[in-house]
Amino acid sequence: MTRPTTTQPAARVPAQPGPRDVTGAATATPGGGMAATGSTDGATVIPGAGPAGPRPGERATVRLRDTGEEEPPRYAPEWLQLREPVDAAARSYDLLDPLRIRLANRPGRAGSGLVVHDIGCGTGSMGRWLAPRLDGTQHWVLHDRDPYLLHFAAVASPRSAADGSHVTVETRRGDVARLTLDALAGASLVTASALLDVLTREEVGTLAAACAGAGCPALLTLSVAGRVELTEPHPLDTEITEAFNAHQRRGGLLGPEAVTAAAEAFTEHGATVRLNPSPWRLGPEEAALTEQWLRGWVGAAVEERPELAERAGAYLAERLQACAAGKLRVTVHHTDLLALCRPVDGGA
Numbered sequence: 001m002t003r004p005t006t007t008q009p010a011a012r013v014p015a016q017p018g019p020r021d022v023t024g025a026a027t028a029t030p031g032g033g034m035a036a037t038g039s040t041d042g043a044t045v046i047p048g049a050g051p052a053g054p055r056p057g058e059r060a061t062v063r064l065r066d067t068g069e070e071e072p073p074r075y076a077p078e079w080l081q082l083r084e085p086v087d088a089a090a091r092s093y094d095l096l097d098p099l100r101i102r103l104a105n106r107p108g109r110a111g112s113g114l115v116v117h118d119i120g121c122g123t124g125s126m127g128r129w130l131a132p133r134l135d136g137t138q139h140w141v142l143h144d145r146d147p148y149l150l151h152f153a154a155v156a157s158p159r160s161a162a163d164g165s166h167v168t169v170e171t172r173r174g175d176v177a178r179l180t181l182d183a184l185a186g187a188s189l190v191t192a193s194a195l196l197d198v199l200t201r202e203e204v205g206t207l208a209a210a211c212a213g214a215g216c217p218a219l220l221t222l223s224v225a226g227r228v229e230l231t232e233p234h235p236l237d238t239e240i241t242e243a244f245n246a247h248q249r250r251g252g253l254l255g256p257e258a259v260t261a262a263a264e265a266f267t268e269h270g271a272t273v274r275l276n277p278s279p280w281r282l283g284p285e286e287a288a289l290t291e292q293w294l295r296g297w298v299g300a301a302v303e304e305r306p307e308l309a310e311r312a313g314a315y316l317a318e319r320l321q322a323c324a325a326g327k328l329r330v331t332v333h334h335t336d337l338l339a340l341c342r343p344v345d346g347g348a
Contacts, residue, residue, distance in 0.1 A: 077123050077152060082289050084125045087193065091221050092276035092336040096133060099189075099338060102217050103134065106188060107343045113137030113165070117184055119192040119207070120144055120176040124153030126193045126221070127169070135163040141187075142171045143179070179207055184214040196223040196258035196337070197248060204254065205265045208339070212269035215344030218337070222278055224248070225333035226256025228297070236308075236315045243301035243308060250304075259335045266339035278336040284326035293332070294319050 103114060113136055118126050121142040131138055138161055142153045150171040157169045172183075176195070184190065190211050196204060211218045226245045230237060248255030263273045282290045298316045302309050322328040 080123045086280050088129045090278045090280050092278045095338040114188040115139050116189045117141045117187050120195045121153050126191050131158040131167050137165045138167045140169045143176050179210050181210045181213040187214045187216045190218040192220045194222045196262050197255050200252045204262050208265035212341045218339040221336040222334045223259045225335050227333040229331040231329045240301045243305040247300040247304035271339040271341040274338045276336045278334045280332040282330040290323050
């Protein structure tokens with residue numbers, strides 16, 4: 001399938017709706033796992049890009065689970081905005097045709113539009129990417145724990161489908177790691193982006209069971225694959241990658257094993273699963289994102305293996321210099337998953 005030459009631009013972060021408490025806590029690394037310290041060279045890292053706690057006056061960031069105040073925040077909207085164009089270019093277009101076919105032939109579709117549940121929606125980038133690529137009336141249900149991000153996702157949501165049909169949205173604040181079958185009643189499709197690798201095996205199983213019970217397909221994009229390629233190759237590349245991957249597995253999170261675990265879970269429920277690569281390809285035009293990603297990637301690796309600190313500091317400085325000079329290119333491998341669950345009687 002021919003990939004379009006343009007992608008919808010990322011929406012701007014709107015004004016913050018009301019006061020928010022600032023909590024000093026760890027943040028998520030570029031692919032998911034939690035971290036608690038600053039960048040290796042002491043520079044600022046946007047929360048979500050890597051290990052950095054918020055400074056006085058900064059926004060708190062979204063929490064994934066409702067486990068009490070100790071649960072660390074994850075993503076700042078500025079990080080999600082920075083990565084949105086690269087995410088849009090990376091997602092697998094080849095999974096859209098089988099998805100469209102399934103949606104066009106779903107039971108009980110006559111006279112009804114699509115109901116799409118976007119899990120861990122963040123600022124709503126998945127809806128801005130997917131809604132204009134699907135035909136028919138759509139109602140998007142946006143799930144997240146952060147009310148500010150839900151506000152942004154709703155304000156910046158697309159208003160029309162590929163064929164000009166109307167798109168509406170509603171928001172639901174809640175624990176995206178414990179989605180139930182009841183929450184998906186009437187769903188036509190479940191989507192998520194960069195979510196699987198920050199879940200446990202049990203949570204992935206719960207998600208697969210909920211989708212299978214609802215009889216709806218799931219399009220789960222941009223899960224990290226645990227592989228990174230940088231030019232020019234450096235002797236520390238492998239050590240940094242291995243340490244980062246180990247960091248992502250902290251606390252029982254799946255990290256690079258997430259897609260395999262999800263494919264197994266959906267298959268056990270009778271779904272047909274398709275996997276396609278969706279790599280980030282970062283060049284001179286993406287220097288701002290590359291810089292933040294580098295700091296977070298190396299910072300998480302050092303947090304996992306402190307003995308790397310001295311060598312990693314020199315490594316990071318060299319990579320950042322190449323990035324600033326427009327000489328660095330990075331491929332961060334991800335995988336998209338499409339699970340076509342068996343329809344259920346009366347399902348969407």
